[in-house]
Amino acid sequence: MRPRPFADELFSSWFMRLAHANTQRLPYFSFHMTGHHNFWTRDPDRSLRAEVARALSGATGLPLDTIVALTLRPLVGRVIPTLPPRSQVRWVTPLNKRGYLCERPGLSFCPACLREGLYLRQTWRLSFVGLCQHHGCLLLDACPACDAPYAPQRNDLGHGQDWSVQPEPPFGCCATCGADLRRGDASPGDAPLLALQGWMLQGADTGVLPWPGQGDVPVLEGFDVLHQLLTVALTRGMQVHLTGACGLLGLKQPSARPNRTFEDHILPDRRTLLQHLDFLLQGWPDQFVRTCQAAGLPKSPLVHHLHPVPAWYGAVADRLSRQGGRPPPQLGSLAAHLDLAGLTRERDGAPTPSERRRWTILWHYHQGPEVATVARRLGVSWDLVRRTVTRYNAQGPEGIREVKRGRPSPRKRLLTAEQEEELRLALTTTPMSYAEMADWVEARVGRRPNTTTLWIYRRGVDSHSREGRRATSG
Ligand SMILES: [Zn+2]
Ligand SMILES: [Zn+2]
Structure with missing residues (x-):
């Protein structure tokens, strides 16, 4: 038996129908088709292995593309930029x-959809679909x-069933108590929320999000900004203001962390947060900027972790910066220590992320000496x-390279120069273990040092840096 998938069906749903149509128990059928016992402990809708898709295609005669289209993979490029197999992803519920x-x-x-067709819909895995x-x-989720x-x-x-x-x-059917989930009386949803959700779903379909007061925005960029606005809505100051002065509903289970x-919140709270989002989008961008000001929000949470910041959204965020009366600093052009090729080399060869960021700035x-533009583009x-x-x-390039690299630590030493001399003498006359050294130091300064500190004294170097290690080994 080879049941055809419905157009909006989720892969796991079709897979379960396939097993059921062939009167096979799901564990046996899954192992037979995939060769793995852990098929259901993973998330097959999110990461379907290529050889499993090929095996299913061979067994059912369905084209490979049709099978892959049932998973969450088609969201890539329409709602999310990538879909890693495990880590948390925006807009997809874990x-x-x-x-x-x-x-x-x-x-x-x-419940009403299940009454009309007994299968799972793809949109039931999207966090903004409430x-x-x-x-x-x-929608219900329990x-x-x-x-x-x-x-x-x-x-x-x-279960053994x-x-x-x-x-x-x-x-x-509820797997725990056996209740018929189709019988539930579904409460009607809020009309503006339905409109917001419809707008987002249509954007995902067409690839363009007609942003109010802004015009058409590429959908991935739009979804990035929408998620950022939800993060802004989740900040403490904003929640206090939205539920107090603005009179919006608050969260049932606000997080202490x-x-x-957004995806970490329960379904009713996600609906509430989407109502907050809807409020912030009304009369864009004036109501949003006004609300941020009233809630005492600076610019930084608006662009934090948003890479890249779209120019139209960055301009809105900048309005909060300028409200402080501070124009962007004017510094003039970059000193000619290095040319663009030299800067590129330094950036690509930077040993730490923070140094790479400084070279990237x-x-x-170098190519456009405007502080505000560079800050907006890099989200810093x-x-x-x-x-x-x-x-x-x-200071030139030296001032930018990792400051700590190869330099002695400026921290104070535990022992005085005399005590250090005494210890060095003790070490040369009798062999001492690290524990004995720790006892020795503790008896004199009242503090038990860690092994790194002991290592430094044993070697007689200034610090535990690479220079120290090289200095003694050489
Ligand atoms: Zn329905
Ligand atoms: Zn139940």
């Missing part, structure tokens, strides 16, 4: 799996009866650009 178990919900569903675009109702995360594959995995003898595929992203500044502060350029102009 499944929060441990073995077969789902510790927190990740997949959502619409409503059913078709029925306008709230069983209304027992609150277990929605995970239909678990009906036929690890044989779903292959059931008349229908397992999507309408400040670095949690100079590389850009005006001040960092100013400090880097000033330092380079005054």
